[in-house]
Amino acid sequence: MTPATAIQPTIQLERPPDLQVNGMSKHFGSLVALDTVSLHLKPGTFHALLGENGAGKSTLVKCIMGFYAPTTGDILIDGNPVKIDNPRAAQKFGIGMVYQHFTSVPAMTVAENLVLSRYDNKNLINWKQELEDLRAFMATSPFQVPLDATIAQLAAGQKQKLEILKQLYLHSRILILDEPTSVLTPTEADEVLGLLRQQVTDGKLSVLMISHKFREVMAFTDEITVLRKGKFAGSGLVKDLTVPAMAEMMMGEKKEPTPVNKTAHLNPVPVLDVKDIYANKDNGVEAVSGISFMVNSGEIVGIAGISGNGQRELVEVLAGQREPTTGEVWVNGEHYAATREEMYRHKVFALPEEPLRNACVPHMSVAENMALRTFDRPPQAKGFMLLLNAIRSTAVGLIQQFSVKTPSPETPVGNLSGGNVQRAVLARELSADHIKLLIAANPCFGLDFNAVDFIHTEIVEARNRGVAVLLVSEDLDELLKLSDRIFVISEGKLVYESAIATADFGAIGRSMAGH
Amino acid sequence: MSRSQAWRRSLESFVLPFGAILAGLVLFGVFCALVGTNPFGVYASIWKSAFGSASTFQNTLIRAAPLMLSALCTALPARLGLVIIGNEGALVVGGVAAVSAGLAMGLAFPPFVVQIGMAIAGMVAGGIWIGAAGWLRHYRAVNETISSLLLNYVAIALLNHLVGGPMRDPSSLNKPSTYPLAEINMLTSIPGTRVHWGLVYGLVACVIAYFLMQRTTFGFAARTAGGNIRAAKIAGLPVGKLTVVICFLAGSCAGLAGMVEVAAVQGAANESLNVGYGYGGILVAFAARHNPLAAVFMSLLVGGILASGGILQRAHGLPDSTVLIFQGLVFLVVLFSDSLYGRFDFFKEKPVVVAPPSPPPSPGQEPVVLG
Numbered sequence: 001m002t003p004a005t006a007i008q009p010t011i012q013l014e015r016p017p018d019l020q021v022n023g024m025s026k027h028f029g030s031l032v033a034l035d036t037v038s039l040h041l042k043p044g045t046f047h048a049l050l051g052e053n054g055a056g057k058s059t060l061v062k063c064i065m066g067f068y069a070p071t072t073g074d075i076l077i078d079g080n081p082v083k084i085d086n087p088r089a090a091q092k093f094g095i096g097m098v099y100q101h102f103t104s105v106p107a108m109t110v111a112e113n114l115v116l117s118r119y120d121n122k123n124l125i126n127w128k129q130e131l132e133d134l135r136a137f138m139a140t141s142p143f144q145v146p147l148d149a150t151i152a153q154l155a156a157g158q159k160q161k162l163e164i165l166k167q168l169y170l171h172s173r174i175l176i177l178d179e180p181t182s183v184l185t186p187t188e189a190d191e192v193l194g195l196l197r198q199q200v201t202d203g204k205l206s207v208l209m210i211s212h213k214f215r216e217v218m219a220f221t222d223e224i225t226v227l228r229k230g231k232f233a234g235s236g237l238v239k240d241l242t243v244p245a246m247a248e249m250m251m252g253e254k255k256e257p258t259p260v261n262k263t264a265h266l267n268p269v270p271v272l273d274v275k276d277i278y279a280n281k282d283n284g285v286e287a288v289s290g291i292s293f294m295v296n297s298g299e300i301v302g303i304a305g306i307s308g309n310g311q312r313e314l315v316e317v318l319a320g321q322r323e324p325t326t327g328e329v330w331v332n333g334e335h336y337a338a339t340r341e342e343m344y345r346h347k348v349f350a351l352p353e354e355p356l357r358n359a360c361v362p363h364m365s366v367a368e369n370m371a372l373r374t375f376d377r378p379p380q381a382k383g384f385m386l387l388l389n390a391i392r393s394t395a396v397g398l399i400q401q402f403s404v405k406t407p408s409p410e411t412p413v414g415n416l417s418g419g420n421v422q423r424a425v426l427a428r429e430l431s432a433d434h435i436k437l438l439i440a441a442n443p444c445f446g447l448d449f450n451a452v453d454f455i456h457t458e459i460v461e462a463r464n465r466g467v468a469v470l471l472v473s474e475d476l477d478e479l480l481k482l483s484d485r486i487f488v489i490s491e492g493k494l495v496y497e498s499a500i501a502t503a504d505f506g507a508i509g510r511s512m513a514g515h
Numbered sequence: 516m517s518r519s520q521a522w523r524r525s526l527e528s529f530v531l532p533f534g535a536i537l538a539g540l541v542l543f544g545v546f547c548a549l550v551g552t553n554p555f556g557v558y559a560s561i562w563k564s565a566f567g568s569a570s571t572f573q574n575t576l577i578r579a580a581p582l583m584l585s586a587l588c589t590a591l592p593a594r595l596g597l598v599i600i601g602n603e604g605a606l607v608v609g610g611v612a613a614v615s616a617g618l619a620m621g622l623a624f625p626p627f628v629v630q631i632g633m634a635i636a637g638m639v640a641g642g643i644w645i646g647a648a649g650w651l652r653h654y655r656a657v658n659e660t661i662s663s664l665l666l667n668y669v670a671i672a673l674l675n676h677l678v679g680g681p682m683r684d685p686s687s688l689n690k691p692s693t694y695p696l697a698e699i700n701m702l703t704s705i706p707g708t709r710v711h712w713g714l715v716y717g718l719v720a721c722v723i724a725y726f727l728m729q730r731t732t733f734g735f736a737a738r739t740a741g742g743n744i745r746a747a748k749i750a751g752l753p754v755g756k757l758t759v760v761i762c763f764l765a766g767s768c769a770g771l772a773g774m775v776e777v778a779a780v781q782g783a784a785n786e787s788l789n790v791g792y793g794y795g796g797i798l799v800a801f802a803a804r805h806n807p808l809a810a811v812f813m814s815l816l817v818g819g820i821l822a823s824g825g826i827l828q829r830a831h832g833l834p835d836s837t838v839l840i841f842q843g844l845v846f847l848v849v850l851f852s853d854s855l856y857g858r859f860d861f862f863k864e865k866p867v868v869v870a871p872p873s874p875p876p877s878p879g880q881e882p883v884v885l886g
Contacts, residue, residue, distance in 0.1 A: 321748040340751030350749055359749055361742030372739060372750045376732040384731045 016043045016173040016206035017078050017094060019064075024073030026059050033059040035230045036073070041174065044203045046196070048217045048238075049210045050250055051227035057210045060227065061176050065090045065097050096172030098163045100179045104151045110162060111147040117166045134169075141165055142195040152283070155308045157188035164192065177209040181216060186476060187509055188306065189213075193220045214243045226250055260456065260481060263464045265298030270333075271437050271468035272318075277327035279313045287313040288324070289492035295437070300459065300469040302483030303494075304476055306512055310492035311472045312353075315441040318470070319350045321358075331437060344377075346436055349429040351455075353442035359425045362414030366406050367395035369413045370428045402427035419451050430458055438462055441472045456482060476508070488512055527862035532802050532809075535852035536816065539845035546840060552831045561841075564826040565819025576710045577780070578792075579811075579818030581606070583717030584772035585796025586803065586810040587724050588645060591765040592659070593805035594728055595741035595758060601648055601663025602769045603793025604670030605641035609770025610777045611674055612640030614784040615682070617696045617777075629700045633774050634716075641770015642763040644670065649762025653755040659762075671789050678785050692785035702779035713775030717814070720768055724807035727764075737761055769793065791839070795821065798846045801853070817842065 019041040026034040034056045041047050051057045063070040066084035074081050077093050084090050087097070104113045111134050115125060134147055143161045151159065160180060167175055175196070181189035197220045199205040211217055217224060218238060225235040226249040234249040272295040279288040287310040295301045305311050316322035318329060320338025329336045331346045342348070352358035360369050371391045374380050380390045395409040404423045406416055413424055422443075429438070440459060444452040459482060463469050473479050479486055486503050488496035488511040496511035498504065544554030565575050585602045592599040616636035620629045644666060651657035677683075677693070684694040702711045728734035740747035740754045747754050772792060777784050799817050803809035820842055824835040 319749050320751055321745055338748075338751060340753070343751040352749060357743075358745050361739050361746050364738065364742055368735070368738075371735075372746065375735050381732050384733060386730050386732060386735055388730070 015203060018043050018076075019095070019174055019206070019208075020076040020079075021060070021064060022074045022076065024060065024063055024075075025071045026056075026063055026068055027071045033230055034063065034070075037227060037230075037232045039208075039225045039235075041206050041208050042223075043206055044200060045223055046200045046207045046221045047209070048221040048224045049208060049227070050217065050224055050246060051233070055227040055250075056230040057227055058178065059230075061097065061178065061208070061210065065095065065176065091170060091172070094171065094173035095176065096167035096170055096174070097176040098160075098167060098178065098180055102151075102159045102163060104159065104162060104166075106152040107150060109148055109150050110145050110154075113151060113162065114147075114166060114169050117170060137169055141168060142199060143192070155306065157184050157192070157306065160184055160188075161192060164196070173204075174206045174208065177207060179210050181211070181213065184306075187512070189216065190219075196220075214246060217246070218243065260460050261464070262460060262484075263298075265466065268296035268298055270294050271297050271331060272470060273330040273333075274318070275328045275330065277314065277317060277329065278325045279310075279317050279322055279327075280325055281313060286325075287492055288317070290327075291489070291492070291494055293487060293494060293497075295468040295470050297436070297468050298463060298466045299484045300463050300471055300482050302479035302486040302500075303470070303472045303489050304474075304479050304486060304508060304512060305472075305489035306474070309489050311441070311489050314489070315350075315352065315439060315472050318439050319352060340376075343373075347432065347434055348437045348439070349373075349432065349435050351425065351429055351438065351440040351443045353445055355425040356414065356418070356421050359429075360413050360421060363412050365410045366399065366404065366413050366416070366424055367392050367409035369424060370395045370398050370409075373428055373432065398424075398427040398431055401431065419447055422447060422451065422455070426455065426458060430462060435462060435465075435467045438467050438469045439472075440469065442474055443471075444473075444475065444478060452478075480505075523862045527856065527859070528804055528806075530862075531852045531855055532804065532813075532849060535848045536802070536845055538852075539841070539848040542844045542848065543841045546844070547831075547833075550833070552833060557827065557831055557833075560826045560830050561820065561823040564823040571822070573709045574822040575815060575819040576708075576714055577818075578821045579814040580711070580713040580717045580779075581772040581776055581792040582795050582799050582814035582818055583721050583811055584713075584768045584775065585792050586799035586814060587720060587796075587807060588641075588765045588769035588772075588793075589797050589800035590803065590805040590807055590810055591724060591728070591761055591768070592645075592649070593741075593800065594734075595737050595761050596744075597649070597652065597741075597758070597762070598660045599645060599648060599663045599762065599765060600660055600797050601645050601666045601670075601766070601793075602796040603789055603791075604663070604667035605644045605766040605769035606773040606776070606793045606796075607667075607670040607674050607788050608644050609637035609641035609767075609773030610781075610788045611677060611682075611693075611773070611784050612770065613637035613774035614693050614696065614777050617700055618694055620700075622697055622699070626699050629697075630702060630778065633700075633778055634771060637770040637774030638767035639770070641773065642767035645766025645769070646759055646763035649758045652762075653758040667793070674784065674788060675786070682784070684783070687783075687785070690785055690787075692783040695783040696778065700778070701782060702775065711775070711779035713772075713779045716771060716775060718811060720771065721807040721811050724764075724768070728807070733757075733760075769796070772796070791821075795842065798842060798849065801846070802849045817845075820845075 021037070021039040023036045023038055024034060025032070025036050037056065037060055039060070049057050049060065059068065062068045064075060064084065066086045066089050075084060076082070082093060084093070105116065108116070111131060114134060115130050131147070138144060138147065143165065145154070145158050145162050145165060154162065164175065180192065184192065193216055196205065196207055200207055209221065221238050223235065223237055224241065224246060226233040226246065228250060274291060274293050277288055277291045278286065281287045289310070291314060293301065303311055313322060317324045331348060336342055336346065350359070356362060368391065371380055371394065375386060375391060380387055380394065392409055398404070399406060399409060402423045404427060405420045413421060416424065443455050443459070459469060459471070471479065471482060480500065480503070483500050485497065485499050486508070487494045488508055490511060496508060540558070544558065547554040547557045564571050566572055585606055588602040588605055589599055613633040613636050617629055617633045620632050645663060648659050648663040648666060651662050652659040678691045682693040683691055702713060704711050705714065728738065736752045737757050739750065740752055740757050744754055773788060776788060776792070781787050795817050799810050799813040803813040820838055824838040827833040827837050828835040
């Protein structure tokens with residue numbers, strides 16, 4: 001199609017090609033997102049691309065995939081310079097990408113999505129033939145996903161497997177993975193990466209994986225390339241490197257995670273008492289099936305679990321975003337229906353996941369978003385009148401205290417970067433006096449090390465002040481680091497409970513997997 | 516820091532609607548040329564009959580009054596993220612209710628009290644009409660655009676039924692109407708003009724609506740719920756109650772427009788109630804970007820267009836429904852212009868250059884790019 005297609009489109013490459021990126025730069029206006037970065041993905045290797053948020057990893061792979069036109073730089077495949085204008089062209093060279101977010105059509109079946117992913121322009125689909133082909137493909141594929149299931153029925157892990165299967169189905173020989181395990185449990189992640197590793201070892205694939213997780217990098221990859229602030233910061237063979245050395249390349253300085261200082265509380269009182277909650281998903285399927293637990297003051301209770309096991313719905317019930325079908329929530333010994341008045345009286349605050357979607361009004365200003373909890377009472381309101389100056393001056397204070405990077409308090413919060421939106425929400429939810437209950441769900445999802453440290457410190461400080469904290473997270477390390485007690489949720493039920501000191505890592509893993 | 520940049524966004528929301536109206540004017544000119552009239556002559560006539568002299572401008576004002584009120588019926592729910600187009604229906608039931616109240620109270624009360632009674636009746640009826648669409652939206656997940664549209668037909672059918680049957684004045688032969696309101700109970704004109712007091716109702720309603728949405732806790736809550744219902748719920752805001760209340764208020768504005776039409780212009784309820792102020796109000800609301808103050812000026816513009824119907828017929832031999840074509844073209848272009856926001860670099864705030872801080876003292880160092 002494209003005249004620049006130097007190599008004849010190869011339908012089935014038997015071995016993965018050699019991919020070289022030379023001196024690639026990408027400028028967005030005055031912003032230099034990528035500054036003369038080079039990378040060499042040798043055939044049959046598992047390569048990790050490391051870097052903090054905003055280091056330019058995504059920009060680099062998007063340039064390779066042809067989403068962005070690089071400002072300078074070349075791509076060489078098997079030593080021949082090629083021009084990749086769009087993902088479809090990348091597909092011709094056997095390069096396929098698996099995105100952080102799923103790209104399947106939820107209402108369609110696995111089989112339909114696989115056929116859909118093929119970029120051909122046939123007007124008729126011979127389903128009998130296609131299904132036969134798909135079964136044959138599945139029989140040889142490294143992982144299995146039921147062909148007739150609709151995407152909406154699949155768990156996160158299965159969806160991620162399907163995304164990878166799609167690329168194998170399209171005969172991609174170079175897979176680019178953008179944080180493929182951020183939605184998976186450690187066991188699932190190990191399984192998926194292990195199977196990919198096997199394919200790489202067999203010489204059938206090359207993999208370039210964007211990752212944040214050193215554990216996975218050490219266990220599964222051969223080589224790393226590290227970016228820092230858009231520049232090449234180092235590369236090497238994994239076997240020659242240590243985690244601190246890699247961290248130093250990424251951060252530019254040695255940085256230990258801030259240790260958690262927990263103070264003991266003598267007289268814990270129950271704050272949150274969840275009594276036999278049942279709740280449905282949006283589609284009416286039961287997601288939470290009879291959950292009961294308590295959170296005491298000065299305690300962080302963690303809930304671990306694979307995403308899609310009811311934790312999102314549970315958090316939504318507690319945060320007031322979803323009606324439970326049966327069951328009650330009690331806070332401070334009183335029945336709690338998440339009305340504004342009750343939230344204020346019991347000092348309940350929430351750090352939901354995806355703050356821009358769950359806790360902010362994107363087109364309203366930073367100041368207005370920061371006032372979401374307080375706009376209707378003095379000093380920000382007098383009677384039913386808003387006092388705009390008070391709202392603004394509170395925001396100015398919070399912006400400084402929580403170092404939110406915003407051009408002005410009047411800027412729409414949707415214009416800020418992800419980390420800064422998170423900070424704005426954190427400022428709103430954690431700045432109040434006398435918080436009694438904090439409900440946090442994946443508060444650090446997708447943030448860089450510094451931001452994660454900051455949020456962890458804030459949560460532990462709140463706990464030390466006597467706040468009851470419920471922390472629902474898909475990051476087991478985070479839970480083990482912060483929690484005082486840990487539960488595991490599986491298929492809408494709590495299936496494991498332990499104090500953190502006596503928690504058994506293996507048992508947690510098995511419970512998460514539903515054993 | 517960069518508050519000065521806000522003017523670009525303000526300018527954008529000023530230039531785009533006016534650009535759209537201008538484009539509509541050009542398209543209308545093409546239409547006029549196609550039917551064989553001189554577009555520039557038509558433009559001149561429209562200008563003359565809409566804004567040309569104090570006398571003709573009063574015609575515009577008379578038409579602008581119900582448009583302002585009816586526009587609020589779309590503009591207020593829009594802040595909650597709802598697209599309500601039941602203006603015509605709410606206006607009709609408001610007019611019917613106002614006439615009923617006016618006839619029932621008759622001469623037993625002083626005219627001032629009767630007028631207040633009519634206004635309240637119109638507002639309550641219109642409010643319930645649109646409030647019902649809001650209730651269906653929140654509690655039964657019925658699409659509010661469709662339900663409010665269908666309620667228009669119900670309202671018009673109801674009007675036709677009432678003026679043709681139970682409420683019919685036997686002396687109204689050609690155009691079935693209700694009994695006329697007592698002359699003394701009619702809204703009078705603002706002294707020194709032909710413009711009735713309904714204009715003041717419209718102006719006051721728009722100012723109150725603006726104030727309510729921008730400066731009160733209620734408006735803040737409504738804007739929050741409109742911007743992101745999940746965020747509103749996490750802050751414990753009563754989304755259902757807000758939806759119904761806003762829709763009620765919106766409907767009452769349109770209902771009041773109906774009251775103004777019967778009590779100041781028609782003198783009775785008949786089919787002249789649904790002459791398009793409802794649909795004109797939708798146009799006004801969208802062109803004003805759902806800003807009640809901007810709706811005042813857009814109403815003048817659309818009122819002017821409507822007022823020029825007569826002259827097009829007399830001076831250019833065009834049917835007087837030609838103005839509806841003009842109105843329709845403008846509406847299309849205004850809706851299209853909505854998709855142009857954020858497309859012009861000139862209106863964008865300039866990216867703030869964040870000096871790269873050497874050792875990162877805090878996360879979120881990625882430069883803030885404003886779009």
